[in-house]
Each structure stands twice: as structure tokens, then as C-alpha cells.
Amino acid sequence: MIVMRRISLSLGIAATALMLCVTPAHADESAEIDKLLRQGQTAQALQRANQWLTQHPKDLKVRFRRGVILADQGRLNEAIVQFAELSRDHPNLAEARNNLAVLYAARGEFDKAQRELEQAIASHPAYATAHRNLGELYERMAKQAYDKALNLNKTAPSATENNLSRLALMRGLASESTSPQIARLAAATPTPAATPPANKTVVTPPPITTPSTTVNNLAPLLKSPPAPPATAKTEAPAVKAEPAKTEPAKVEPKPTAATAVKPSAEPATPPVNPAQQAEEQAAIAALKAWADAWAAKDVNRYLTFYAPAFRTPKGESRSAWEASRRVRIDKPGQIEVEILQPVAKTIAKDQVEIRFRQRYRSSTFSANSAKSVLMTRQAGKWQILEESVGR
Amino acid sequence: MLRVAPFIRFFVLLWIAVFAAPVGSMSALPMDVIRTIREEPNLQGEGSSSNLEALVVQSLKSIRQQRFDDALDLIDRALDINPSFRLAQMIKGDLLLARARPLESLGNVSDAPPEAVEDLRREAFVRLARYEAPPPVNLVPDALLELSPQQKYAVLVDTGRSRVYLFENRDGNPRYISDYYVTIGKLGTEKQKEGDKRTPLGVYHVTRSLDPDTLPDLYGDGAYPINYPNALDRKFGRTGYGIWLHGSPSDTYSRPPQASDGCVVLTNPDIVDLGKRIQVGFTPVVIAPKVNWVKMSEREILRRELQEEIETWRQDWESRDMGRYLSHYADQFWSDDGNFSQWREQKQRVNQGKSWVKVELSNLSILRYPAAQPMVEVSFDQNYQSNNLKQVIRKRQYWVKQDQDWKIVYEGAG
Numbered sequence: 001m002i003v004m005r006r007i008s009l010s011l012g013i014a015a016t017a018l019m020l021c022v023t024p025a026h027a028d029e030s031a032e033i034d035k036l037l038r039q040g041q042t043a044q045a046l047q048r049a050n051q052w053l054t055q056h057p058k059d060l061k062v063r064f065r066r067g068v069i070l071a072d073q074g075r076l077n078e079a080i081v082q083f084a085e086l087s088r089d090h091p092n093l094a095e096a097r098n099n100l101a102v103l104y105a106a107r108g109e110f111d112k113a114q115r116e117l118e119q120a121i122a123s124h125p126a127y128a129t130a131h132r133n134l135g136e137l138y139e140r141m142a143k144q145a146y147d148k149a150l151n152l153n154k155t156a157p158s159a160t161e162n163n164l165s166r167l168a169l170m171r172g173l174a175s176e177s178t179s180p181q182i183a184r185l186a187a188a189t190p191t192p193a194a195t196p197p198a199n200k201t202v203v204t205p206p207p208i209t210t211p212s213t214t215v216n217n218l219a220p221l222l223k224s225p226p227a228p229p230a231t232a233k234t235e236a237p238a239v240k241a242e243p244a245k246t247e248p249a250k251v252e253p254k255p256t257a258a259t260a261v262k263p264s265a266e267p268a269t270p271p272v273n274p275a276q277q278a279e280e281q282a283a284i285a286a287l288k289a290w291a292d293a294w295a296a297k298d299v300n301r302y303l304t305f306y307a308p309a310f311r312t313p314k315g316e317s318r319s320a321w322e323a324s325r326r327v328r329i330d331k332p333g334q335i336e337v338e339i340l341q342p343v344a345k346t347i348a349k350d351q352v353e354i355r356f357r358q359r360y361r362s363s364t365f366s367a368n369s370a371k372s373v374l375m376t377r378q379a380g381k382w383q384i385l386e387e388s389v390g391r
Numbered sequence: 392m393l394r395v396a397p398f399i400r401f402f403v404l405l406w407i408a409v410f411a412a413p414v415g416s417m418s419a420l421p422m423d424v425i426r427t428i429r430e431e432p433n434l435q436g437e438g439s440s441s442n443l444e445a446l447v448v449q450s451l452k453s454i455r456q457q458r459f460d461d462a463l464d465l466i467d468r469a470l471d472i473n474p475s476f477r478l479a480q481m482i483k484g485d486l487l488l489a490r491a492r493p494l495e496s497l498g499n500v501s502d503a504p505p506e507a508v509e510d511l512r513r514e515a516f517v518r519l520a521r522y523e524a525p526p527p528v529n530l531v532p533d534a535l536l537e538l539s540p541q542q543k544y545a546v547l548v549d550t551g552r553s554r555v556y557l558f559e560n561r562d563g564n565p566r567y568i569s570d571y572y573v574t575i576g577k578l579g580t581e582k583q584k585e586g587d588k589r590t591p592l593g594v595y596h597v598t599r600s601l602d603p604d605t606l607p608d609l610y611g612d613g614a615y616p617i618n619y620p621n622a623l624d625r626k627f628g629r630t631g632y633g634i635w636l637h638g639s640p641s642d643t644y645s646r647p648p649q650a651s652d653g654c655v656v657l658t659n660p661d662i663v664d665l666g667k668r669i670q671v672g673f674t675p676v677v678i679a680p681k682v683n684w685v686k687m688s689e690r691e692i693l694r695r696e697l698q699e700e701i702e703t704w705r706q707d708w709e710s711r712d713m714g715r716y717l718s719h720y721a722d723q724f725w726s727d728d729g730n731f732s733q734w735r736e737q738k739q740r741v742n743q744g745k746s747w748v749k750v751e752l753s754n755l756s757i758l759r760y761p762a763a764q765p766m767v768e769v770s771f772d773q774n775y776q777s778n779n780l781k782q783v784i785r786k787r788q789y790w791v792k793q794d795q796d797w798k799i800v801y802e803g804a805g
Contacts, residue, residue, distance in 0.1 A: 110403065136491070138491035139487075143484070144484075145484035146480070148474065148477065149477045149478070149479075150504070157468070185794075214763050215581060215762060216592060216623065216627075216762035216766070218763065219764070221626070221723050313641040314475075328604050360605075362605055367606060388642070
């Protein structure tokens with residue numbers, strides 16, 4: 001697992017000296033394991049640790065090593081179990097909590113990670129690695145919140161890896177370190193910035209458009225000459241006395257009407273490779289088949305157009321979402337669904353985004369709305385990964 | 392709490408900008424009124440939108456008081472209720488990031504479009520302004536002068552404060568029920584023509600209720616078209632159609648204050664809540680740039696004045712004295728069929744065949760029109776009887792006050 005390999009690189013931070021009293025009962029054994037690790041013999045190191053622990057199940061250092069090895073091998077769940085047991089047996093073992101936090105974070109369980117780090121810091125307030133990790137974690141959580149706030153990064157999982165790689169996994173116990181480093185590390189932690197200049201970035205939000213005081217001003221209507229209004233020659237340009245153009249009461253939402261009617265060819269696109277173009281055409285064909293299945297009210301066929309990893313609109317479970325679609329689609333009455341002006345764009349390998357207008361018509365309602373889907377190809381079949389309204 | 396205080400201090404400065412901005416229209420209220428305003432939102436059940444908003448507002452207040460752990464806890468509670476509340480997500484992001492490093496701005500994400508961040512900040516601002524200056528308890532909006540017995544509720548949109556108020560009809564008088572955050576047109580108000588992304592200002596009513604299941608996701612859990620363009624809009628040559636009150640897309644709890652193509656957009660819980668009260672064909676929707684809150688007594692004066700004017704008009708019609716009857720109409724009067732002289736000729740011609748006329752008005756509604764001049768929309772059921780015609784219709788009129796006199800400028804079927 002990529003994430004874990006990157007974490008393992010941060011061995012350099014290894015030793016902060018905490019005032020932990022660990023009795024090194026079998027110092028040699030953990031040293032032997034370390035030696036195997038240095039030689040790159042991870043499997044053997046794990047085997048040796050496992051063997052040792054059958055005889056000495058309480059050996060703190062070897063248990064800790066075993067957790068680190070499991071983490072290195074990407075066996076997150078087992079590593080978590082190992083460090084969780086250590087934390088339970090040694091509630092004040094800050095390194096174990098730190099590592100537990102790193103592993104939780106790798107699984108995306110930020111709340112749990114946060115709890116562990118805060119406990120580590122509570123028991124060892126000067127624990128620099130935990131402080132740093134907590135900072136990284138907050139940044140990661142903030143990023144997640146911003147993404148949700150601003151609807152960003154729907155398709156960019158890479159950010160996760162980058163950030164997590166900066167969470168440091170402790171390689172060993174501080175008590176084993178020969179050179180206490182508290183002072184140095186504490187000094188190295190970023191110094192909080194001084195209070196920033198007060199006048200920076202303090203912007204008053206521009207007022208929401210306040211309409212003029214001439215809202216619905218009837219003066220032009222009222223002040224016109226009382227004589228028979230032959231050819232209304234009033235000065236006000238806003239008031240067209242005659243044309244009062246009544247529009248038929250159409251029910252369609254008016255939005256986008258302007259942009260809707262733009263059948264002109266797409267602007268000249270940069271040279272594309274024909275294979276990619278063929279892929280995009282295939283994705284559009286799949287989208288049209290999806291619309292046909294919908295119009296035919298063939299719910300089962302309709303649902304086959306959604307990828308297993310489809311992101312349900314409200315984050316509900318797949319089955320809950322499917323159930324709600326069944327109810328909605330399976331209503332009596334004829335409908336038409338048409339895909340208009342699809343424009344496909346290859347986003348990544350086997351991923352195509354299609355923007356289009358969806359014309360929906362039933363006996364009671366019709367709508368023409370802008371939509372976009374993210375399609376993904378799996379086993380040669382194009383399926384919808386994400387569906388959104390608007391642009 | 393860790394070594395976060397210095398970072399957070401800057402963060403507070405950033406959010407203070409939201410607090411410091413002038414609240415605006417409420418400043419005109421006398422102090423005694425401000426003291427009797429509604430202190431707290433009516434906290435209904437879990438998940439109710441006012442509850443959600445109250446959590447975010449209280450979180451912002453906690454930030455102001457530098458209680459950051461409380462602020463984060465409140466935001467987390469709001470997000471537990473609805474994770475798609477984007478403003479809450481941004482505040483959460485800032486609260487978390489402030490623990491890690493100094494903030495340079497609100498919404499500290501490098502790839503954030505500045506407009507999107509600005510939109511959320513505006514939303515924070517208007518939502519907070521609602522709690523800084525809630526609807527006054529002992530005042531009523533002068534827009535709702537008289538509600539007919541059929542109008543169980545009235546809807547009043549305050550575009551300047553991004554708020555919609557729901558009133559219940561209590562014996563013709565409005566009684567405040569609740570208020571909700573709303574989104575209006577991207578380019579503001581005073582709609583003039585199709586596609587201008589503006590929300591119309593005027594007196595309207597709900598014409599239909601659309602089944603959300605047949606609508607695109609954009610419209611959320613409810614949609615209620617209103618009768619834009621009305622007679623006045625048409626007179627002004629305004630175009631466009633499809634102005635609705637509607638909900639929000641499923642992945643969005645609330646949209647920025649100005650984001651629609653002209654519709655009035657509510658959150659889904661709110662449109663559902665409001666929708667329960669809407670009566671198609673009856674519920675008035677007044678969209679105004681500002682709500683003018685007045686004392687009951689003050690409203691009563693204007694209401695009496697208008698009731699008397701309308702009653703005089705009715706009596707003068709029954710009198711068959713064309714001079715008296717036509718004196719109620721402005722020279723610039725228009726109807727759907729023509730101008731004042733055409734109206735006058737037609738009325739005079741008809742009047743010649745009458746030996747008696749009886750007019751009864753019922754279900755009277757008087758709504759103040761957002762306009763530069765004092766103007767009201769009057770509507771009623773008109774039971775007309777004469778020697779040669781009997782007719783019951785719903786009528787709508789616009790009355791404008793000119794030189795101390797109220798005159799009818801428009802009359803048509805309602």
C-alpha cells in the first residue's frame with residue numbers, strides 16, 4: 001500500500017525521549033528484530049517477533065516492533081489491533097497512541113485518529129511528534145471540510161495520500177533512545193506566527209444588491225398627459241405602454257433557456273486522438289442507452305448503468321438509493337427522456353465526463369435541464385460513477 | 392488546549408469581518424422595539440432547519456467569544472444533522488486548520504474558487520444578521536394590510552435580508568409563524584426581462600404546486616410557481632416566466648444568497664415546511680426589497696383608509712352615477728382590454744341599460760405593493776347583480792395614492 005510505504009520513510013523522526021519507564025527485559029530480542037529489518041528481511045523479522053511473543057506475550061518492545069512491521073506491510077487492521085492492545089495495557093504509552101492515530105488516519109477515520117493523538121498529548125504534553133501529527137491531521141480534516149463546503153475534488157483521491165504521508169509513524173519507543181532530544185525537537189516545532197496585522201484581509205462583505213428606491217415606480221405611468229393617449233410618447237424607456245406581451249403560461253423552469261438553445265457546433269477542439277474519441281463516443285452511447293432504459297421504465301436495466309462505486313446523491317446506501325429510484329421511475333404514465341448536445345471529455349484513463357441537456361417529458365411536466373455525469377469503464381462497459389444537475 | 396491560540400486569534404479577526412459588517416435595515420427601528428425582538432429561533436425538532444441554522448449561528452458566536460472547542464462542537468452537531476450544509480463545512484475547515492497553522496484567509500484551500508468562498512461568507516453574514524436582528528415581536532409588516540378568510544397564510548420575501556417570513560391569518564391580521572433563509576437571483580432583484588437572472592419585486596400568489604418527483608433534482612423537495620409576470624409587470628413590458636419558490640438539489644443543503652436564475656430558493660426542509668401551508672391560488676407571495684415593520688395601530692389606520700375607499704367605490708358603482716363611479720379611476724388607468732377612455736365608454740354604454748345594480752364584495756385582501764408610490768393590490772370576490780346581468784368573479788385591482796387620493800390604476804379578473 002502506497003500510503004504506508006511513504007509513512008515508513010519517516011523513520012528519521014524516530015526518537016523523542018519521553019520519560020517512560022520501560023524495563024528492557026529482553027533487549028536483545030528487539031535488537032535482533034531491528035537487525036533483520038535493517039537488512040530488509042521484513043518477513044523474517046515478523047516471524048521472529050511472532051515466535052518470541054508466543055513465549056513472552058507481554059514483551060512491550062517486541063509487540064511494538066510487530067505493530068510497526070505490520071504497518072509497513074500495509075496490514076492496517078492487524079497493526080491497529082496490535083497498537084490498540086498496547087495502548088490498553090499501557091494507557092500512557094504515547095508512541096502506541098501516535099501510531100494508532102496514524103493508522104486510523106490512513107483508513108480515513110480522522111475522528112478516532114484525533115482522539116488518540118489528543119490522549120497521547122494529554123499524557124505527554126511535550127510529545128512533539130504527536131503535536132506535529134495532530135497538526136497534519138487537522139489540516140487533512142480541514143481539507144476534507146473545505147472540499148465538502150466548496151464541492152471540490154470529487155474525483156481526486158490523491159490528495160489523501162499526500163497529506164497522510166506527512167503523519168509520522170514512530171519506529172521505536174522513546175525510552176530506547178540513547179540521545180534524549182526533547183529540547184531540540186521542541187525548538188524545531190514551528191513557532192506560532194505573531195499576531196497578524198489587523199488590517200490584513202478584513203474585508204466587509206459587499207452588500208447584497210439593494211434595489212433602487214424607484215422599485216416599481218409608477219410615476220411614468222401616472223404623470224403621462226391626461227389627454228387621450230394617442231401615440232404614447234412618454235420619455236420613460238422602461239414603460240412600453242402598448243406591447244404588454246402576454247406570454248403563454250408555460251410551466252417549464254425558465255432558467256438556462258438562453259444557454260439551452262445553442263445548437264452551434266462546439267468550438268474547435270485541439271487535436272484529439274481517435275482512440276480517445278471512440279471511447280468518448282462509446283460513453284455517450286451508453287448514456288443514451290441509460291436514458292432509453294429510463295424512458296422505457298425498465299428499472300433493472302436502468303440500474304445496470306450505474307457503476308458499483310456510484311456515488312449516491314445524498315451519500316445514502318446503494319440499496320436505499322436503488323429503492324428510491326425504483327419508486328420514482330416505476331410510476332404510471334408515459335415519459336420521454338432525451339439526451340441533447342452531449343459533450344464528452346476524457347478526464348483520466350477510463351473516465352469520461354459528459355455534459356449534456358436532459359429533456360424530460362411526461363403528461364404533466366416537461367423540463368430541459370443541464371446535467372453532467374462522470375462515466376467510468378469497467379470490464380469494457382461504460383457506467384455512471386457520478387451524476388449531477390447543473391454545471 | 393494545545394498551542395493553537397495565536398493562530399486562532401487571526402482566524403477570529405477573519406470571521407469578525409462577518410460580524411462587523413453593517414446589519415442594515417433594522418437599524419431604523421426604535422430601541423424599545425429592538426429590545427423586544429425574538430431572542431431565540433424557535434427550536435423545533437431534530438433536523439428542523441431553524442435548529443440547524445441556530446447551531447451554525449451559535450458556533451459563529453462562540454468563535455467571537457473565543458470558545459473554539461464549543462464552536463467546533465456546535466458545527467459538528469449541525470453537520471451530523473446535515474453534512475451537505477456547505478457553510479458549516481467551511482467553518483469547520485477553518486476551525487480545524489486554525490489549530491494547525493495560521494490562516495491567511497477564510498476558506499483556506501488553495502484550489503478554492505474565490506467566488507465560492509465569498510458566497511459562503513455572504514451566507515454566513517445574512518444568516519447571522521437574522522439572529523442579530525430577528526423579526527420584531529410586537530410589529531407587523533405593513534405589506535399585509537388585510538388577509539381574506541380564504542388566505543390562511545401569507546408569504547413575505549425580504550430580498551434585502553435573504554429571508555422569507557411565513558404569517559398565519561388571524562382574523563385578517565398576520566401572525567408570525569416562522570422565517571427561513573432564501574436564495575434569490577444571481578444578479579439581484581427587479582426582474583425586467585427573460586434570462587436576466589433577477590428576482591421580481593411585487594405582489595404575487597402561488598399558482599400551482601408541482602410534484603417534486605417529476606422535477607429535476609435542482610428543484611428539490613417542492614416547487615410552487617407564482618404568477619410573474621402579473622398585470623403590472625406586463626404593463627412595464629417585463630418578460631420571462633417560471634418564477635418559482637422551490638427547494639434545493641439533493642447534494643446541497645443551502646445555496647448562496649444570490650445564486651438562482653430568479654427563483655426564490657429554500658432549503659429542502661424549509662420548502663417542505665412552507666409547502667404544508669401553501670394554498671394554491673390563494674397564498675399571497677409578496678416579494679419586497681425590505682420589510683417595513685410597523686405598529687398594529689399604524690397598519691390599522693392605513694387599512695381603514697383603504698377599506699373606506701373601496702366601500703365608497705362599491706357604493707358609487709351601485710349608485711349608477713357614472714361621474715362618481717369613474718372618479719375612482721386614474722386617468723392613466725388600464726385594464727386588460729384597454730385604457731381609461733375605452734373603459735369609460737364601455738361602462739357608460741353598459742350603464743344605460745341598468746335600472747338597478749347591486750354589488751357585494753367578500754374575501755377582501757389588501758396587500759401593499761413594493762413600489763415607489765403608496766400602492767396596494769386589492770382583490771375580492773365580486774357578486775354583481777343588476778336588472779339584466781348576474782355575475783360572480785374574483786377581481787384584482789391596483790390602487791395608487793395620488794395627491795392624497797387613492798385611485799384605481801388597474802382592474803381585471805383575479
